[in-house]
Amino acid sequence: MSLIVIGTIAYDSIETVHDRREEVLGGSATYFALAASRYTEPRLVGVVGEDFKPEHRALFADQGVHAGGLEVAAGKTFRWGGRYEPDWNTRHTTFTELNVLADFDPKVCAEHRDSKYVFLANAVPAIQAKALDQLEHPSFVVLDTMNLWIDGAREDLVALMRRIDAIVLNDEEARMLTGESNLIRAASAVLGMGPRYVILKKGEHGAFLMSSDVHFSLPAYPVSEVVDPTGAGDSFAGGFMGYVASQDDTSPATLRKAMLHGTVTASFCVQGFSVESMTEVTREELDRRYDELLGIVTV
Amino acid sequence: MSLIVIGTIAYDSIETVHDRREEVLGGSATYFALAASRYTEPRLVGVVGEDFKPEHRALFADQGVHAGGLEVAAGKTFRWGGRYEPDWNTRHTTFTELNVLADFDPKVCAEHRDSKYVFLANAVPAIQAKALDQLEHPSFVVLDTMNLWIDGAREDLVALMRRIDAIVLNDEEARMLTGESNLIRAASAVLGMGPRYVILKKGEHGAFLMSSDVHFSLPAYPVSEVVDPTGAGDSFAGGFMGYVASQDDTSPATLRKAMLHGTVTASFCVQGFSVESMTEVTREELDRRYDELLGIVTV
DSSP states (O other): OOEEEEOOOEEEEEEOSSOEEEEEEEOHHHHHHHHHTTTSOOEEEEEEOTTOOHHHHHHHHHTTOBOTTEEEOSSOOEEEEEEEOTTSSOEEEEEEEOGGGGGOOOOOOGGGTTOSEEEEOSSOHHHHHHHHHTOSSOSEEEEEOOHHHHHHSHHHHHHHHTTOSEEEEEHHHHHHHHOOSSHHHHHHHHHTTSOSEEEEEOGGGOEEEEOSSOEEEEOOOOOSOOSOOTTHHHHHHHHHHHHHHHHTOOOHHHHHHHHHHHHHHHHHHTTSSTTHHHHHOOHHHHHHHHHHHHHHHOO | OOEEEEOOOEEEEEEOSSOEEEEEEEOHHHHHHHHHTTTSOOEEEEEEOTTOOHHHHHHHHHTTOBOTTEEEOSSOOEEEEEEEOTTSSOEEEEEEEOGGGGGOOOOOOGGGTTOSEEEEOSSOHHHHHHHHHTOSSOSEEEEEOOHHHHHHSHHHHHHHHTTOSEEEEEHHHHHHHHOOSSHHHHHHHHHTTSOSEEEEEOGGGOEEEEOSSOEEEEOOOOOSOOSOOTTHHHHHHHHHHHHHHHHTOOOHHHHHHHHHHHHHHHHHHTTSSTTHHHHHOOHHHHHHHHHHHHHHHOO
């Protein structure tokens, strides 16, 4: 069933302890859409500048992403720079050039307004709300956010949280949003703010899904060599939502399986720079790793 | 089947952000034996001083621990002081008084030498080896250790690792022992040093079991209120080994279930000060939480 993502498309400059790449394709919506494209044909809403390379537009088409709604604005594409500490858990933003993102006003084209499954990738909450307003009858809306908005746009974020079905947060964000240091209590507090489900991502320590009647916890897939963690969270969300949309079902049983699909998708993402792995991995490879992860967690 | 533990019995002084207790019952063998006593009747080898309270000796008997082999030496019982940071993950040793432990020479009494399942709780590797020497036909030996011996008695530890079946390590110890920062690679390197199995404990992030053909990963049971983390690792080992001994089986299927039993046992341990929770919890309560954890991890 129809899946749509609203988020950023970026050129990233990334530094790791092993390597360094300039102006590679990135952005939350990019990672999400490429990950989800292994399961369904996601629709992509976002803005790029006049410098956005035709080869990257072609890449979306090749990968089964509906990028017709990609807006081209006067100016340059959003740019972001990040550097990872050797432990991979600490990331420093080295620079942010908003460029065309500064005036981003999301427009969902007519043929995409019937989208049933929605991922509001990390953005200013007011922008996320504007995108959601344009959808006719969304049935499962998942929201991502970050410390910047929890701190600086809290009122808008809290209002938006009442309109969604699930929120994805990392441990730091969950603690910041709720003031609870214990993650289980933090997750419960998030549920009290509106969403039916909270997905709490703990990086190399896995993730858990919680609702008033479901608690499902999963370790990360054991990757022995991380190359670039950029996009891991969005790839997780893409694998998760891609699977949910492909099943057209949001029962707890499907959401549990979707957590595994998100986990294996993210595990491939971090094994290559930028979107390299996500554009190369096949559904068969994802399914093989799904089975492997299932073996690792089955009692 | 017969399970034996060789380790320390201590009087601990513990400081947490919420409370402070002086000279409460502790020690690796104490926690292990009380945890294991929910599954079988463990045999306890260790040394205490003349100040060891009769009520604590009675407690072992009441809980089904065979403490007849507990040696009473001239002098005072081993004392340890620890303080936890508010995040629970950082522990500072405030003092160590070895007392009778300084000259500990483990003696396994004649009727316990046929023990089949063996836990060598954290101690000087040469002492652990001396205990193991006295067992006639141990069939499943699990070793614990710590940074102090990895650093200061490496040769003895490495020699002992060739004589055991499994080793339990926390993440820091695994990295220190192998020089590998990635835990999966660290675990593989540990297997290369001798043991058939490595159990890697990650505290609030769960634990995993690895051998050349088994990889099983498990999140921690979600405890919403930690009271005192002291003894969590030994209680985990006690629940794990207690279950294995009760089944008299070390097949991968049993070891996976044992990981859950260890996890739920440790989760009760941290919910009370000292051994409070471990002496109160019933096998029925453990089994109920086992079922709950199984629900949390089942896809």
